[in-house]
Amino acid sequence: MTSYHWATLSSVPWYHMNRFVTEINSLIKLAAPVSLAQLCLVGMTATDVLFAGQAGTTDLAGMNLGANTWSLIIYFFMGVGFATQPLVAKHYGARDEAGIKHQIHQSMWMCFALGIIATLVVWVSAWAIQFIRFDPDLLSIAQQYLMAISLCAIPITMIPALRGALEGMSLTREVFLVNFGAFLLNIPMDYVLVNGLYGLPKLGGVGCAWSTVGLMWLVFLASSVVVSQHHKLRDKKLLKNFERPNIPTIVRTLKMGVPMGASLLIELSMFAGAGMMIAMFGVIQAGAHAVAITVASMSFMLYMGIGQGVTIRASQFLGAGRADDAWYSVRAGTIFNLMVAIAICIAFVLFTEPLIRLFSDDPDVIQLAIVLLYFGAAFQVADSLQIAAICGLRAYHDTQSPPKYQFISFSLVGLPLGVGTAFYGWWPGLEGAKGMWFAMVVSLSLVGLLLLWRLATRVRDTAV
Template sequence: MPTTFTLPNIRTEAAALWKLAWPVLVGQLATVGMAVADVAMTGHASADELAAVSLGASIWSIILVTVSGTMMAINSVVAHEVGAGAFGTIPHSVRQALWKALGVGVIAALLANLATLLFNHLYLAPEINARASLFVHIISLGLPPFAAYRALYGYSTSINQTKPVMVIALLGLAFNVVVNWLLIFGRFGLPKLGGIGCAVATAGCMWLMLGAMVFWIRQAPAYRQTYPFTHWEWPHWPEIRSMLKLGLPIGVTYFAEVSAFGAVSLLVARFGVVVVSAHQIALNFASLVFMVPLSFGIGLITRVGQAMGEGNPARARFASWVGVSMSLIFALLSAIFIAVFRHQIAAAYTSDPAVQALCVQLLLFAALFQLSDATQVATSCAIRGYKVTRQPMQIQLLAFWVFALPLGYVLGLAPQWLRDLHLAPAAPMAADGFWIGLVLGLTIAAVLLTWSLHRLSLRRLQA
């Protein structure tokens, strides 16, 4: 087990992390690929349909990522149990995580539907608001199965079984693209639903992925030692409360970042369909690229958690910094790629010249924040491997809701009362101003989380 920073040890740890992360990466890319397919395919239907899906997706993505983060507690719990050799307690933990998933999924669906009331206060045509609301009403039916899938996903990755995640996500992507094509454009006599077809496809995909994961766990020999479906078990509230105590701060952490991006999507709506569409395309592609450091982060939870479970804080610290370094190397490459190929990226999403032109401009901001975005996700996941979740939550809330959004509001909207005080630009910067705020927020989060990981890993090592 490598613990010192020599080149052979770094190579060994990097190989171990990559072995865990690459199937997760393919699975994450396939999952986000569903959202990419929704936006790209709707963008070729019409600008109005794309605007409606963009608004609906701003709510859906916030709720979806918050649910994913809240369910991530099972990753740390099972990783520590694996490290400690406590395989007999893992089935109980998984069963309780599934009960937790049921409650989280139902509450999330209700909140998503209530959030559509925000659309009535935007500056878009009523028919676009109505289409966006219907999109959310339909797609929210996929939230309960998604929560349960993420519980089984975390269990699987934490016992080093990551390939099922990849295969099932690819299956879901194929299903999503085919059903999108059938329903968006009305192929083979099916109704032409436009953006609503995306909602139907994605909700159905969530149920398909849950069923496929249950089937895989029932059939694969790798799960026999920790098989969770041996018998029925009622909710054990102390266990569920413990997981909520660990998972809710992660959910709030994810919410702080994604809601900041989602709030920007809602605030730029007043500037019209072109701005909304360009912003959503740039954000969608940045989210796709973000899956690589996120996959390293998910692998880090397992590597760090297992090291701490076996009582080896030196290995946990070593694994943390190797993972963060790998994320940074990728971020540098992705920043160069986005900056060089931004015109081609915009053209792949939409054929509207006005949307393309603005999207190219926003993709430069996306390239700029790659390093800080990769750093903050890798460091926060490493910290969660130590079963510490509140401090990352506090840092994310500070970075995005105290710095990023207020600055974006000042620069993007430039309200008259701030202009009178000479605290805002003479004219609103629209989407550009909000993206400047997001770059600042990600940078602050990256710096503070790096310092937090350094201090936490050092304290555990000294103890």
């Protein structure tokens, strides 16, 4: 019987390390493009922060407030669509071509409806944030940002259905190439729109939103072309003879996807919610948070990419009836994620100031952002473990557990701790932004441990 102890990989004889190395090599080939695709998306955000910061601290803080509000909304709806990836991967492992096509069509119908809802929610949010105590100039930029970026809510919500289909069929390189193209185009588009070149109006931080709108529609169209015209998929005609909405399939996808969206929402309520609360301390603290969280987010997307590679590989093994190989892939991927996190933690400590100076030349912003990134270095290990556990659970179609443990860790522990420390001085010296980042370290550590325990328990129960 398979052992479900985490020590298994470290206790085997050396000759068994060949299997571990082989598994990691296979995982890297699958996950590297996914990680790079995730980094391209973060790179677009980093470019936004870079050009908005050059336009001024107020533009940077206003853009960050709008982006945090947008993220809280759109990542929930995108998260629901992420259910497509493990579902398609399982059909792919079982060589069920009809099931793949059916799932893609139903996921796209579902995501289109979610995109319409997301657009309406963004409009309401742009109106509602005026009732929160923000700097008037900062608030104006944030509202303009939200109204502009709402125009890409539909394509950005539908992209996970197409991307998940490609990744589920191991076509991860193609996903990377599409996202890399968007990243490259975002640089000149941000520069032109933020600074008002070639006769265009100078839009400041709001120009980043308009750049995102154009690029997300382009990514959606490019992803559609890849799904329908890729040489490995052309004969399958995956987007031809489009099926009508099938309510039972959509409901099954929603049952798996809504907890995934809730998981992202709960986690972002800590990160983006922290950014919104930090904005109440003024533009310096908001700007420092924007810079530090941008640097820290790059590592998060790397862990997410590796984790999604584990989801794809383990789902395909499970679809092929190879449960032991699936569990081994999850364990190996978790250890690899941890190794990467330790390396990134060391890099953050050694190169803190040079990383911060890439995004701001304001001395006050730099001074505070350096301190915040030290906290960011502290939560790397915990962040990598919780992502690895979440992605492992997705392969076993357990998407209900992560939001439960995240709610406990982020909402019941992290949020009260952050508010108390940042606003009420529970811990002298950790007021303001530093208090919120301290709470992130505590809550991420807690959820990482809880989710690892749940993953081991889930696989053990499946085998019984």
